Amino acid sequence: MAKSKIVEKSVEELTYEEALAELEQIVAALEGDASQNPLEEALKLFERGQALVTRCSALLEAAQLKVEKLAGDTVLPFEEESE
Amino acid sequence: MLTFILKPCILPKMPQPSLFSLPHLTVSQLTFRIRKLLEGDPELQDVWVDGELSNVSRPASGHIYFTLKDKNASLRAIMWKTDAARLRLSLQDGMAVEAHGRIAVYEPQGQYQIIANLVQPRGEGALYQEFLRLKAMLEAEGLFDAGRKREIPQLPRKIGIVTSGTGAALRDMLNTLRRRLPLVKVVLAPAPVQGVEAPPALVAALASINRQEPDVILLARGGGSMEDLWAFNDERVVRAVAASQAPVICGVGHETDFTLCDFAADLRAPTPTAAAELATQITVLDLAGYLENMRARISSLTSDLIADQKLTVTALASRLRYVSPARRIETEQQHLDELARRSLSAFVHRNQLQAIHVRGIAHRLESLNPLAVLKRGYAVVTKKKDATVISKVRQVNAGEAIQVRVSDGTFDAEIVNPQS
Numbered sequence: 001m002a003k004s005k006i007v008e009k010s011v012e013e014l015t016y017e018e019a020l021a022e023l024e025q026i027v028a029a030l031e032g033d034a035s036q037n038p039l040e041e042a043l044k045l046f047e048r049g050q051a052l053v054t055r056c057s058a059l060l061e062a063a064q065l066k067v068e069k070l071a072g073d074t075v076l077p078f079e080e081e082s083e
Numbered sequence: 084m085l086t087f088i089l090k091p092c093i094l095p096k097m098p099q100p101s102l103f104s105l106p107h108l109t110v111s112q113l114t115f116r117i118r119k120l121l122e123g124d125p126e127l128q129d130v131w132v133d134g135e136l137s138n139v140s141r142p143a144s145g146h147i148y149f150t151l152k153d154k155n156a157s158l159r160a161i162m163w164k165t166d167a168a169r170l171r172l173s174l175q176d177g178m179a180v181e182a183h184g185r186i187a188v189y190e191p192q193g194q195y196q197i198i199a200n201l202v203q204p205r206g207e208g209a210l211y212q213e214f215l216r217l218k219a220m221l222e223a224e225g226l227f228d229a230g231r232k233r234e235i236p237q238l239p240r241k242i243g244i245v246t247s248g249t250g251a252a253l254r255d256m257l258n259t260l261r262r263r264l265p266l267v268k269v270v271l272a273p274a275p276v277q278g279v280e281a282p283p284a285l286v287a288a289l290a291s292i293n294r295q296e297p298d299v300i301l302l303a304r305g306g307g308s309m310e311d312l313w314a315f316n317d318e319r320v321v322r323a324v325a326a327s328q329a330p331v332i333c334g335v336g337h338e339t340d341f342t343l344c345d346f347a348a349d350l351r352a353p354t355p356t357a358a359a360e361l362a363t364q365i366t367v368l369d370l371a372g373y374l375e376n377m378r379a380r381i382s383s384l385t386s387d388l389i390a391d392q393k394l395t396v397t398a399l400a401s402r403l404r405y406v407s408p409a410r411r412i413e414t415e416q417q418h419l420d421e422l423a424r425r426s427l428s429a430f431v432h433r434n435q436l437q438a439i440h441v442r443g444i445a446h447r448l449e450s451l452n453p454l455a456v457l458k459r460g461y462a463v464v465t466k467k468k469d470a471t472v473i474s475k476v477r478q479v480n481a482g483e484a485i486q487v488r489v490s491d492g493t494f495d496a497e498i499v500n501p502q503s
Contacts, residue, residue, distance in 0.1 A: 016266055023377055030384040039392055046385040053378040060367055063265035070272045070291050078271055
């Protein structure tokens with residue numbers, strides 16, 4: 001299941017949600033049929049998983065609240081008045 | 084002022100003293116009478132007075148002293164500490180209020196005053212009646228039913244905010260969201276939150292924010308008087324909250340303020356900050372914890388996998404050893420040793436049997452030895468000439484030489500007088 005997604009996109013291009021979803025798939029794959037996974041494949045999954053964890057952590061660290069403002073139905077960036 | 088200032092030159096007409104002297108009262112008696120008059124009037128003991136606040140002072144005693152006034156008159160007022168503690172607004176000079184209390188007379192000063200037990204912004208009483216009427220009506224329509232409430236998503240990606248674009252409420256909410264879940268995207272639909280233009284603006288803001296399809300909407304406003312919060316009791320706004328596609332968390336005013344929007348919303352928050360907290364039940368810390376858990380799981384899964392593989396390899400190695408030629412040679416060797424051991428013991432056994440057998444035969448041989456009987460007194464007699472054994476009388480003749488064998492040797496003899 002996770003196999004098809006692997007190596008499709010480099011980890012650095014993934015959004016937080018994408019990275020987390022793939023990470024969950026990898027864990028499920030590793031948990032599910034561990035014995036059926038060829039060891040080499042499992043190790044690849046593991047490395048990919050590690051990379052995804054790093055990516056997610058980095059995104060969490062760096063996350064900045066994005067605020068937009070509506071003017072009617074037009075979306076504008078919102079500048080907070082600084083104190 | 085009981086002292087007359089007499090200025091005879093200016094006042095030509097002196098009051099004529101009565102022919103009969105009137106009863107005199109002391110100041111205390113008069114004041115007491117006035118007090119009885121005022122404090123005995125039930126209407127003055129349970130009265131609402133509208134006026135403007137001035138000379139508000141709050142000494143260390145905790146009581147509040149102020150004056151209520153309007154264009155033409157003023158009224159001294161006191162609020163005792165216990166009632167003052169329950170005040171929802173802080174009294175300021177110039178504030179238009181309505182006060183409830185009883186009229187009392189302070190005899191030492193000859194002053195009447197109102198002992199107020201409640202002071203609220205003017206019009207609040209009427210507003211409250213209107214609030215109750217609307218609440219009952221909308222409640223009867225089922226607008227506030229618990230069954231209408233929707234789940235608030237635990238981890239929203241997009242949060243809509245409807246509030247004033249400039250107030251502290253917005254700043255508090257954005258700070259809370261930034262602290263708890265900076266991953267979230269915020270869309271703000273600013274709208275005035277008080278005044279006549281507020282209700283239609285809030286309705287329009289709710290509609291346009293819904294078109295952005297947020298996961299949840301925060302409808303918020305900072306604290307204020309009941310009149311300030313009134314837009315959130317406006318029927319149009321309440322209906323718009325109930326009709327919102329996205330679930331609404333309403334955080335208007337302070338903990339103690341309830342608006343009809345609170346009842347119509349899917350979730351009521353005591354303050355704007357609390358609304359932002361309720362919208363982010365899962366925080367960035369929780370996510371980091373979850374991630375750490377995932378990391379630990381794939382780590383342990385992988386090391387389990389490797390341990391499994393090691394076990395398999397170990398098992399195969401031992402099976403391999405079992406089928407290896409070396410092992411077979413060992414087995415054969417052992418088999419040989421076994422055979423050798425068994426053959427040796429068989430050999431020994433047979434020898435022993437043989438020995439027993441031989442001893443038996445020797446014994447039997449012994450018993451068959453004819454010479455054995457000689458020990459018991461028998462003798463063997465043979466002819467001297469040819470050594471034939473003599474067992475019958477007719478075999479011998481008188482005078483014939485014979486040999487007699489006894490147990491320990493032989494001697495010769497001669498046949499005398501044979502008879503049969």
